[in-house]
Structures are given as C-alpha cells and as structure tokens.
Amino acid sequence: MQRYIIKRFLLMIPTLLGVAVFIFLLMRVIPGDIVELRLTSEGGFVTEEVLATERARLGLDKPLWQQFVNWIWGIVRLDFGTSMWTGRPISHEIGIRLQLSLEVAILATVVAILIAIPLGTLAALKQDTWVDYAVRVFSIAGLSMPSFWLGILIILFLLIFFQWVPPMIYTPIWVDPWANFSQIVWPAVAVGYRYSAVSTRMMRSSTLEVLREDYVRTARAKGLWEKVVITRHAMKNALLPVITVIGLEFAFLIGGLVVTEQVFNLNGLGKLFVQSIAQRDYTMTQTLVLLVAVTFVLVNFVIDILYGWLDPRIHYQ
Amino acid sequence: MGASQTRVETAAAVGRRVPTGLPMWLQAVVRFARQKPLGAWGAAVVVVMVLVAIGADYLAPYDPLKTRYHLMMQAPGAKFWLGTDTYGRDILSRIIYGSRTALLVGFSASIFGATVGAIMGVMSAYFGGKTDLVIQRVMDVLLSFPLIVLALAVVAVLGTGVENVIIAIAVPMVPRCARVVRASALAIRETPYVEAARAMGFSHMRIMFRHMLPNVVAPYLIMLTAFLGQAILLEASLSFLGLGVTEPTAAWGLMLKGAAVEFAERAPWMGIFPGLAISAAVFGFNLFGDSLRDVLDPKLRTS
Numbered sequence: 001m002q003r004y005i006i007k008r009f010l011l012m013i014p015t016l017l018g019v020a021v022f023i024f025l026l027m028r029v030i031p032g033d034i035v036e037l038r039l040t041s042e043g044g045f046v047t048e049e050v051l052a053t054e055r056a057r058l059g060l061d062k063p064l065w066q067q068f069v070n071w072i073w074g075i076v077r078l079d080f081g082t083s084m085w086t087g088r089p090i091s092h093e094i095g096i097r098l099q100l101s102l103e104v105a106i107l108a109t110v111v112a113i114l115i116a117i118p119l120g121t122l123a124a125l126k127q128d129t130w131v132d133y134a135v136r137v138f139s140i141a142g143l144s145m146p147s148f149w150l151g152i153l154i155i156l157f158l159l160i161f162f163q164w165v166p167p168m169i170y171t172p173i174w175v176d177p178w179a180n181f182s183q184i185v186w187p188a189v190a191v192g193y194r195y196s197a198v199s200t201r202m203m204r205s206s207t208l209e210v211l212r213e214d215y216v217r218t219a220r221a222k223g224l225w226e227k228v229v230i231t232r233h234a235m236k237n238a239l240l241p242v243i244t245v246i247g248l249e250f251a252f253l254i255g256g257l258v259v260t261e262q263v264f265n266l267n268g269l270g271k272l273f274v275q276s277i278a279q280r281d282y283t284m285t286q287t288l289v290l291l292v293a294v295t296f297v298l299v300n301f302v303i304d305i306l307y308g309w310l311d312p313r314i315h316y317q
Numbered sequence: 318m319g320a321s322q323t324r325v326e327t328a329a330a331v332g333r334r335v336p337t338g339l340p341m342w343l344q345a346v347v348r349f350a351r352q353k354p355l356g357a358w359g360a361a362v363v364v365v366m367v368l369v370a371i372g373a374d375y376l377a378p379y380d381p382l383k384t385r386y387h388l389m390m391q392a393p394g395a396k397f398w399l400g401t402d403t404y405g406r407d408i409l410s411r412i413i414y415g416s417r418t419a420l421l422v423g424f425s426a427s428i429f430g431a432t433v434g435a436i437m438g439v440m441s442a443y444f445g446g447k448t449d450l451v452i453q454r455v456m457d458v459l460l461s462f463p464l465i466v467l468a469l470a471v472v473a474v475l476g477t478g479v480e481n482v483i484i485a486i487a488v489p490m491v492p493r494c495a496r497v498v499r500a501s502a503l504a505i506r507e508t509p510y511v512e513a514a515r516a517m518g519f520s521h522m523r524i525m526f527r528h529m530l531p532n533v534v535a536p537y538l539i540m541l542t543a544f545l546g547q548a549i550l551l552e553a554s555l556s557f558l559g560l561g562v563t564e565p566t567a568a569w570g571l572m573l574k575g576a577a578v579e580f581a582e583r584a585p586w587m588g589i590f591p592g593l594a595i596s597a598a599v600f601g602f603n604l605f606g607d608s609l610r611d612v613l614d615p616k617l618r619t620s
Contacts, residue, residue, distance in 0.1 A: 018458035030473050140607065144546060144599035146553050149573060149592030156585050252463040259554050273466065274558060277473045293461040
C-alpha cells in the first residue's frame with residue numbers, strides 16, 4: 001500500500017511538468033505579446049527601443065528555456081512571481097478571488113449532491129417507471145442547458161418576481177453571512193444543476209448494481225426494514241463511484257465558473273483567467289492553469305487512495 | 318447485472334415485433350425507436366434541426382443580418398414573432414440561421430476530434446511500449462485541463478472565427494476519445510486476425526487502418542455522438558465570452574452575449590429564445606447519443 005502511494009505520487013510529477021511545458025509554450029505562440037498589446041494597442045507609436053526595454057524589464061528577452069526554468073523554480077519555492085499586467089504578486093491576485101470562487105464551487109457541489117443522491121436513488125428504486133424517465137430527462141436537461149443561460153434565466157426570474165438582482169459587489173462571509181449567501185447561491189445553483197447530471201446518473205446505475213448484490217438480498221431476507229436496507233446497505237456501497245465523479249468534477253468546476261462568473265459579474269478565478277488570457281499576461285495564465293491541473297491531479301490521487309480505504313475489497317499492488 | 322440482462326431480453330422481444338418487408342435500415346430505425354423512445358425523440362429533434370439548417374433560406378422570415386435602427390428591441394408580436402435585438406434584427410431569423418453555425422461547428426469539431434483521437438488510440442494500442450507511453454502521457458496532460466480552459470487557450474493562439482473555434486473545440490476532445498478507443502484496440506490487437514495480418518507481412522499502416530480502425534467503430538461512434546452536444550455547448554460558451562464566432566454571424570451563444578444582463582428588464586426575449594434553442598438542440602443530441610450508447614454496446618463503459 002505504502003509503495004503504491006509513493007509510486008502513484010511520483011507519477012504526478014511528469015504529468016504536471018508536461019502541463020507546465022504545454023501552457024508555457026502555448027502562451028508564447030499566441031500572436032502579439034503583452035508589451036505590444038499594452039503599449040501599442042491604443043494606436044500610439046512606440047519605438048522599438050521602448051518595446052525592447054519593456055521586454056527586458058519583464059524578462060521576456062531571455063532565452064525561452066531560461067524563462068521556463070525561472071518560472072518553475074519559483075513555483076517550486078512557492079514564489080509565484082508577479083502578474084505581468086498589474087505588477088502585483090500573483091499570490092495576492094489569486095488570493096483575493098479564491099474565496100469567492102471556492103465558495104461558489106463548494107456551494108455548487110452541495111447543490112449537486114442534494115440533487116443527485118436522492119434523485120439517483122429514487123430513479124433506481126423505480127426503474128423503468130415514469131419516475132425513472134422523469135429523472136433521466138431532468139438530468140439530461142441539466143447537461144444540455146448552458147449554465148450561463150440558466151444564470152440569465154435566474155436573473156430574469158429574480159428581476160421579474162422580486163425586482164431584485166444579486167449585487168455585483170462581493171460581500172465576504174464574515175461581514176454579512178446572509179448577504180453573502182444570497183449572492184453566491186444563484187451562480188451555485190446554475191453551476192450545480194449541470195454538475196448534478198453526471199452524478200445523478202452514476203448514483204442511479206450504481207444503486208441498480210448494488211441492489212442486485214447478495215448482501216442486499218440477505219438483508220431483505222432477514223426481514224430488515226426496506227428503509228434500512230436502502231440507506232445502510234445499498235446506498236453506502238453505491239456512493240463510492242459517485243464520490244469519484246463528484247471529486248473529479250469539483251476539480252474542474254473552474255471550467256463552469258469561467259462563463260457563469262461572467263453572467264453574474266463576479267470577480268472570481270474564472271473571470272481572472274479569461275482576462276489574463278486576453279491580456280497576454282503570461283505569468284498569470286501559466287500559474288492559474290498549473291493551479292487547476294494540480295488540483296485535478298491531486299484530487300485524482302486522493303480519490304485513488306480513498307477508494308482503497310473506503311472499499312476494503314480493493315487491493316493495490 | 319440482472320437488470321441489464323432482463324432489459325436486453327425485453328428489448329429483443331420488442332425488436333421481434335418489427336414489421337418485415339421494410340428495407341433493412343428502416344427496420345433498424347423502427348427497432349431503435351421502439352426500444353428507446355427517449356432516444357427516438359432526441360433523434361427527431363436532431364432531424365428537425367438539420368432540416369431547419371438546410372431550409373434556412375426558405376424558413377426564415379427575414380434576413381438575419383438586416384439591421385433596423387428604428388425597430389430596436391421590439392417585443393415578440395405579429396411582425397417579429399420572437400422580437401428583435403438591439404440592432405433591430407429579427408431574432409427568429411437569427412435563431413434559424415444560427416442552427417447552421419451550431420451544426421457546422423458541432424459536427425466538424427466532433428468528427429475532427431474523435432477521428433484524431435481514434436487514430437491516436439489505435440496507434441497507442443498497436444505499437445505499445447514507448448509509443449504507447451509517450452502518447453498516454455501527452456493525453457494525460459491534455460486531460461488535466463477543463464474542456465473550456467483548453468479551448469480558450471487554443472482560441473487565444475489561433476484567434477476567433479468559425480474555423481479556429483472548430484479546432485479549439487476538437488483539441489480537448491482528442492484525449493477523451495483516444496483513451497476509450499485505446500482500451501478496445503488493446504483487445505483487438507490480440508485477436509487472431511490481426512496476428513494473421515501481421516504474419517502476412519502487411520505494413521503497420523495497413524494493419525492499423527484496414528484491420529483495427531474498422532473494429533473500433535462502436536466506441537468511436539459513441540464518443541462522437543456524446544461530443545456533438547458538448548461541442549455545440551462549447552461553441553455557445555466561447556461565443557458568449559466573445560471568443561468564438563464573431564459578429565455579425567448568426568450564432569446562438571453570440572446572441573446571448575449581447576442580450577445577457579444589461580437588457581434583462583427591457584427585452585427578456587433576447588435572453589430567453591436563443592438559450593432555448595441551444596438547450597433544445599443539445600438535449601436532442603444528448604438523448605440520442607445516450608440511447609445509441611445503450612444499443613451499440615451495453616457493456617462498454619465510455620462515460
């Protein structure tokens with residue numbers, strides 16, 4: 001087990017290094033660098049010399065490999081450097097937005113779980129009835145609706161029925177928890193509904209599988225209350241694959257946030273990513289992407305390990 | 318597993334009641350519709366959408382690009398059924414023409430992405446060893462990006478516009494297809510007919526393309542149909558962010574971009590109808606793809 005964990009941990013390094021190289025090179029082939037964009041975009045004439053000095057100041061005149069090594073070496077020491085656009089430390093720029101995005105992400109996960117587990121179980125128990133079909137249609141609809149459109153609909157709904165829209169300025173949770181919640185919950189619902197679709201289906205199929213197991217039949221045969229059979233024997237085992245799906249999707253939630261934050265005009269990580277790509281902010285984009293990849297790879301790793309712990313039947317070599 | 322077995326049996330029983338005397342393909346269609354009513358509904362939506370896209374010139378009441386500055390943000394009514402946008406363009410006509418953009422991007426990106434992915438998967442499985450390792454590592458890297466993040470990065474490199482959006486959407490689909498196809502190709506590599514082909518001294522290319530690729534058609538088709546809805550959704554998202562299809566082309570995501578929040582109160586129809594079109598289209602593709610997966614290969618775990 002220990003050897004497996006170590007091996008599995010070490011395998012993450014080449015993947016992350018690959019991500020770093022990939023995004024680093026991708027940023028450099030984007031036409032027009034940050035210096036040109038910032039100094040000449042207003043149509044002003046700037047001499048080559050000024051451009052060259054500015055590039056030197058940002059370290060863009062150094063050979064590519066050196067820029068890369070500098071960046072990675074910084075990351076390893078947890079020094080993310082400064083944003084090329086604002087000049088402020090990247091850790092600061094990310095820090096002030098992380099709370100908002102993380103809140104939306106966590107709340108969206110809660111919404112997804114609240115939808116997926118009851119609906120998925122219900123669909124499995126009523127397999128092939130209209131309930132099952134309704135749940136399927138509901139979850140496929142979630143996959144089909146763009147989350148930003150759901151966001152627009154929510155805003156329209158709030159506007160028409162309550163003459164109220166969520167405020168644009170973020171209220172931290174410790175200042176006014178209720179104001180914070182009423183602001184965060186709407187984007188969380190928009191993202192969470194979509195997010196629930198895959199987990200609902202997973203919950204349905206894994207419950208179906210578990211219900212056919214011998215131990216469920218035994219539990220029923222010994223006269224246990226059906227409710228106990230479902231909650232204690234079936235659901236507990238059916239949850240495993242669902243946890244995987246929820247975990248993996250959590251790491252990718254930032255993808256959903258990229259568009260949804262735009263609709264609700266929230267200044268979170270998704271918006272920061274779109275901005276920094278548009279501004280050719282190399283260091284910021286690279287670091288953000290690496291952050292997403294690290295989260296994804298780590299979540300994957302943790303799930304793998306958790307699996308063995310939750311399900312004693314699984315053995316690692 | 319008992320559940321799926323009984324379901325297959327009943328499905329087969331239903332299938333036997335298909336009227337004979339029809340052409341083979343029509344029988345297959347009837348059988349699919351009987352077995353998977355939801356899938357048939359999905360397919361119907363897709364067919365309607367294709368017809369609308371083909372007949373856009375005849376169906377659309379107005380020119381989708383015609384601006385009318387004296388008729389901006391008209392509410393839905395007798396003249397403009399779904400109202401007009403901030404340029405006074407007819408929303409219904411733009412939705413009808415928008416189906417062309419959605420289908421073009423959806424189909425091209427999915428076919429492109431799934432095909433490249435399938436070739437990568439087969440190559441990876443066939444050669445094995447170092448080639449397999451390298452391809453798998455590259456795919457792992459690509460898989461560590463959320464779909465839209467990768468697509469955005471590619472669009473940033475290539476620029477906006479329909480062709481570039483197609484490529485940007487295809488790229489994140491490649492590793493997903495490659496992984497699934499590789500899994501089936503690994504089994505095919507060990508079959509006697511591939512061994513025979515090798516013993517005959519056929520070239521690698523010939524074995525891969527003539528003997529292995531045709532046998533991974535099932536997972537390929539499954540991934541392809543699963544991508545179609547995703548691709549349309551991604552195109553809408555990119556266009557919504559202003560990084561996809563550009564004005565004045567009629568595209569659904571783009572229509573929502575202008576409509577979004579600023580005009581929510583004055584012209585809610587601008588925000589409702591294009592989104593409805595996207596959802597209906599993707600819903601159709603998803604329903605159809607889902608059922609196709611059940612029919613083509615019930616044992617395959619492609620999700």
